[in-house]
Amino acid sequence: MGESSLQMDSERLKFALPVDSELKATELRIFSVAKPHMRTFHLSWIGFFACFVSTFAAPPLLPVIRDNLNLTATDIGNAGIASVSGAVFARLAMGTACDLFGPRLASASLIFLTAPAVYLSSIASSATSFLLVRFFTGFSLATFVSTQFWMSSMFSARVVGSANGVAAGWGNLGGGATQLIMPLVYDLIRDIGATQFTAWRIAFFIPALFQTLSAFAILIFGQDLPAGNFRRLQKSGEKPKDKLSKVFYHGLTNYRGWILALTYGYCFGVELTVDNIIAEYFYDRFNLKLHTAGIIAATFGLANLFSRPAGGVLSDILARRFGMRGRLWGLWVVQTLGGVLCVILGRVGSLGASITVMIAFSFFVQAACGLTFGIVPFVSRRSLGLISGMTGGGGNVGAVLTQLIFFRGSRYSKETGLFLMGIMIICCTIPICLIYFPQWGGMFFGPTTKEKITEEDYYLSEWSSTEKEQGYHLASLKFADNSRSERGGKVDSVPTPSDGTPPIHV
Amino acid sequence: MAPRLLAGSLLTFCLLAESCYGTVLFSTLQPTLVVSASPKEGEVLRAGDDKITVTWGMNQSFPVGTDEAYKQVKVKLCYAPISQQDRAWRKTNDDLSKDKTCQFQIIVRPYNSSSQQSFDWMIERDVPTATYFVRAYAYNSDGREVAFGQSTDGQKKTNLFDIQGISGRHASLDVAAGCFSAFSVLSLFGFLFLEKRKAKTSQKS
Numbered sequence: 272m273g274e275s276s277l278q279m280d281s282e283r284l285k286f287a288l289p290v291d292s293e294l295k296a297t298e299l300r301i302f303s304v305a306k307p308h309m310r311t312f313h314l315s316w317i318g319f320f321a322c323f324v325s326t327f328a329a330p331p332l333l334p335v336i337r338d339n340l341n342l343t344a345t346d347i348g349n350a351g352i353a354s355v356s357g358a359v360f361a362r363l364a365m366g367t368a369c370d371l372f373g374p375r376l377a378s379a380s381l382i383f384l385t386a387p388a389v390y391l392s393s394i395a396s397s398a399t400s401f402l403l404v405r406f407f408t409g410f411s412l413a414t415f416v417s418t419q420f421w422m423s424s425m426f427s428a429r430v431v432g433s434a435n436g437v438a439a440g441w442g443n444l445g446g447g448a449t450q451l452i453m454p455l456v457y458d459l460i461r462d463i464g465a466t467q468f469t470a471w472r473i474a475f476f477i478p479a480l481f482q483t484l485s486a487f488a489i490l491i492f493g494q495d496l497p498a499g500n501f502r503r504l505q506k507s508g509e510k511p512k513d514k515l516s517k518v519f520y521h522g523l524t525n526y527r528g529w530i531l532a533l534t535y536g537y538c539f540g541v542e543l544t545v546d547n548i549i550a551e552y553f554y555d556r557f558n559l560k561l562h563t564a565g566i567i568a569a570t571f572g573l574a575n576l577f578s579r580p581a582g583g584v585l586s587d588i589l590a591r592r593f594g595m596r597g598r599l600w601g602l603w604v605v606q607t608l609g610g611v612l613c614v615i616l617g618r619v620g621s622l623g624a625s626i627t628v629m630i631a632f633s634f635f636v637q638a639a640c641g642l643t644f645g646i647v648p649f650v651s652r653r654s655l656g657l658i659s660g661m662t663g664g665g666g667n668v669g670a671v672l673t674q675l676i677f678f679r680g681s682r683y684s685k686e687t688g689l690f691l692m693g694i695m696i697i698c699c700t701i702p703i704c705l706i707y708f709p710q711w712g713g714m715f716f717g718p719t720t721k722e723k724i725t726e727e728d729y730y731l732s733e734w735s736s737t738e739k740e741q742g743y744h745l746a747s748l749k750f751a752d753n754s755r756s757e758r759g760g761k762v763d764s765v766p767t768p769s770d771g772t773p774p775i776h777v
Numbered sequence: 778m779a780p781r782l783l784a785g786s787l788l789t790f791c792l793l794a795e796s797c798y799g800t801v802l803f804s805t806l807q808p809t810l811v812v813s814a815s816p817k818e819g820e821v822l823r824a825g826d827d828k829i830t831v832t833w834g835m836n837q838s839f840p841v842g843t844d845e846a847y848k849q850v851k852v853k854l855c856y857a858p859i860s861q862q863d864r865a866w867r868k869t870n871d872d873l874s875k876d877k878t879c880q881f882q883i884i885v886r887p888y889n890s891s892s893q894q895s896f897d898w899m900i901e902r903d904v905p906t907a908t909y910f911v912r913a914y915a916y917n918s919d920g921r922e923v924a925f926g927q928s929t930d931g932q933k934k935t936n937l938f939d940i941q942g943i944s945g946r947h948a949s950l951d952v953a954a955g956c957f958s959a960f961s962v963l964s965l966f967g968f969l970f971l972e973k974r975k976a977k978t979s980q981k982s
Contacts, residue, residue, distance in 0.1 A: 334866070337864075338905035338942070339942065339944070341942075343863035344865060376969075376972075380969075383961050383962065383964060383965035384961075384965065386957075386958065386961040390955075390958045390961070393950055393953075394951050396944055396946065466903060466943065466945065467945070468942070468943055468945025469945040469950075471945070472946065472950055483957070483960075483961050483964070486965070490968050551866075555865060555866050680863060684865075
């Protein structure tokens with residue numbers, strides 16, 4: 272359902288923002304709603320925000336829900352794990368769906384299809400039904416992938432880290448906002464006259480309705496690419512339809528995708544875990560009121576307003592001076608510091624110290640998420656969606672693992688769980704040292720000097736010569752050219768080889 | 778008689794000294810009250826519907842004067858050990874300021890040393906499904922616990938009863954949830970259908 276006034280000839284399209292050769296915006300203007308770039312930006316982060324609100328709507332109300340449904344700590348832990356495990360595969364599927372159908376249809380479909388799980392949360396009556404609704408609601412977190420894919424399609428290499436960081440950060444904000452919204456809505460409904468055990472059920476309609484509305488907005492106002500929607504562009508021949516098997520192959524065989532999937536589990540995964548346990552931690556440990564525990568817990572997620580975008584911006588700033596190597600170092604340092612702060616959080620005993628350390632921890636862990644997605648758009652061009660999906664899915668795997676090991680049942684107190692999780696973060700961040708781009712270098716080594724490998728060599732190696740003959744690789748060629756900025760401050764002009772260079776195995 | 782008085786006042790003094798330091802430990806409280814609750818062992822009551830009659834009074838086998846300091850009695854509904862399992866938010870802690878065993882207050886009454894008192898309590902609708910017993914704490918004029926009594930034994934094994942909480946669900950909620958869910962799914966298919974139609978018409982033109 273694209274705008275009917277769009278011209279078929281992409282050169283004649285006029286954009287409100289400055290664009291590069293791929294028609295991607297080279298600037299991020301947050302307060303604009305100009306179509307297609309900024310309008311898409313706002314639609315995509317709002318949709319993602321709605322999904323986060325729904326997925327984490329239960330934790331702040333757990334003190335009421337656990338009594339209503341007679342849950343044990345194990346039941347609660349299992350439901351928390353379920354809430355983040357569905358998205359592991361959903362994110363992979365979403366990545367592929369974006370590559371094939373476009374982020375607009377993919378995200379709106381998912382949001383519409385997961386809204387029923389949120390509505391049906393209001394009629395959960397046992398530990399099992401509670402687990403099931405949290406499981407299916409959690410699928411909606413796959414909208415993260417469509418958000419990142421969409422931003423990577425609309426914004427150029429210079430600002431992609433910032434665009435990804437702000438969109439994802441403001442979406443993740445939902446995890447914090449919900450800790451404020453749900454207790455408030457619950458209190459309001461109780462004041463109107465409902466009993467506790469009915470009030471929380473009615474409260475769930477709010478996130479559910481919000482989700483439904485944002486799906487409508489995405490379908491009505493959204494657009495896949497600066498030039499138009501996938502379907503129309505595919506039918507007109509401007510965008511060739513890619514093959515699923517090829518997308519899979521080039522994504523899954525790129526080891527960088529796997530490493531980022533692992534490390535993302537220890538920034539984003541940890542963030543999800545903390546979203547799930549932090550309200551109960553404050554409520555139970557410091558004997559606070561539900562409302563107060565919710566407010567404190569909210570500050571963790573609300574820090575996303577600045578911290579994740581800051582991570583993305585930092586990634587772009589480091590890239591301008593140091594190129595991709597700067598992005599990699601930035602990620603390692605920030606994520607390791609997040610781990611250190613988590614260790615400290617598990618150790619402090621007073622309310623004031625807990626809150627302070629938690630805020631610092633939230634900043635670093637969320638900035639690390641932003642820094643990760645400053646790197647992801649460069650891992651693959653052909654399988655961008657799949658790599659985003661793998662990384663995103665890896666984030667959820669981290670959430671599942673950390674909740675399973677540290678926060679299920681009564682084995683560890685929440686404080687000890689946090690302490691141990693911090694140690695695991697530090698260890699699982701080390702693999703970033705292993706990421707190496709032949710054209711740009713890695714943390715410890717510069718770009719290959721024996722035979723100069725260029726950006727074109729790297730990205731075009733994803734296409735076979737027959738595909739190149741048919742011109743399928745042209746989008747990747749443009750991207751390679753635009754990604755030259757990842758060499759860093761001391762870029763000297765290198766002649767651009769056209770096709771004919773031998774395929775390089777990366 | 779004199780040694781008993783001495784022992785009694787020494788004990789009271791110790792308890793007062795304890796309270797001056799802030800924390801009251803449950804293990805220091807004397808079980809001087811006799812408390813009984815109407816439900817029989819294993820009986821299942823419904824929140825919002827059924828009543829519990831609690832009765833409490835001084836255990837006459839203790840020396841006269843033991844209850845001098847008692848000014849107020851609070852009767853509470855407490856979780857039995859089976860309902861505390863794997864639920865850290867209901868944990869028993871010897872420090873009464875941190876103890877979470879008894880989360881529901883049945884009644885507060887001024888202490889009456891001469892006779893037994895009783896109260897009919899309609900089980901409130903926010904009482905969750907669990908196994909319970911009844912405990913009464915006696916407070917002195919400083920508002921500190923000085924004694925207790927409970928309807929079960931020391932190990933909290935006998936005379937436990939169950940309460941079935943309300944579900945909180947209503948038919949109207951069920952219907953609303955169903956309708957909105959269906960609307961959500963149908964909207965998606967509606968949109969997809971419209972898109973396909975538009976793509977076909979734009980191809981023809």
